[in-house]
Amino acid sequence: MSVAQLYARDIPFPCPPDADLLQVLWCPFDHEMAHPKTALFWRSSATVTDVLDAPPEPPIVQSASYLPEPCLFSPEQVTEFPNPSELSQDLQDQLDDMSRWETIDPARYDAYADDPGELYLNNLCHAPGWKTGGWTRWSPTDPVDRSCPECGIERVPLLTIASSEWDGGSETWIPDEERANPAPVPLGTQAGDFTGIDITGGNNLQLHVCPAFPDHPHIELVQ
Numbered sequence: 001m002s003v004a005q006l007y008a009r010d011i012p013f014p015c016p017p018d019a020d021l022l023q024v025l026w027c028p029f030d031h032e033m034a035h036p037k038t039a040l041f042w043r044s045s046a047t048v049t050d051v052l053d054a055p056p057e058p059p060i061v062q063s064a065s066y067l068p069e070p071c072l073f074s075p076e077q078v079t080e081f082p083n084p085s086e087l088s089q090d091l092q093d094q095l096d097d098m099s100r101w102e103t104i105d106p107a108r109y110d111a112y113a114d115d116p117g118e119l120y121l122n123n124l125c126h127a128p129g130w131k132t133g134g135w136t137r138w139s140p141t142d143p144v145d146r147s148c149p150e151c152g153i154e155r156v157p158l159l160t161i162a163s164s165e166w167d168g169g170s171e172t173w174i175p176d177e178e179r180a181n182p183a184p185v186p187l188g189t190q191a192g193d194f195t196g197i198d199i200t201g202g203n204n205l206q207l208h209v210c211p212a213f214p215d216h217p218h219i220e221l222v223q
Contacts, residue, residue: 065198
């Protein structure tokens with residue numbers, strides 16, 4: 001079943017030369033790991049002639065949380081930084097230095113005065129929610145090898161399939177327009193849970209691909 005459709009212009013690295021469209025599908029059942037198995041299809045939009053009014057839904061799904069609510073993916077560019085586990089020890093020590101944070105908004109600083117590292121993790125590190133590109137989110141696992149088995153190049157984030165756009169610890173990432181005019185979410189979900197997806201109890205499913213050869217095998221990380 002379909003999960004996402006993206007134009008090449010919204011993907012921050014080269015796509016196959018004959019493709020300007022990426023379609024992401026998944027099988028809505030747990031496989032080797034406790035999440036759906038994904039498939040990537042790079043296509044030319046010029047060859048898509050018979051456009052369906054609504055994508056077909058599978059007759060059976062393992063969980064309703066594997067059946068996304070239809071949403072419009074409207075990317076906006078943001079600046080984010082690496083997970084602390086990908087920083088040198090010197091930079092990690094600087095993040096924990098409270099004196100380096102005292103010039104920011106006092107209200108925000110005071111909330112993290114006992115743990116300034118959390119200030120970085122929640123407000124400056126990898127942005128929450130669905131996104132293309134960006135930095136890898138590492139939690140609950142530490143960084144792992146992401147070398148492409150066919151060429152050895154390190155695979156990079158392509159798409160993050162998120163359980164929500166934000167939570168109580170990352171509300172600073174909420175878009176200004178969403179603060180002023182909140183969009184409705186499916187019945188029974190929390191603010192920011194527009195797609196209704198749940199990956200292993202609130203985690204993200206991150207798809208990493210080879211940046212030199214996007215058609216090489218991709219990997220799936222639950223973080």
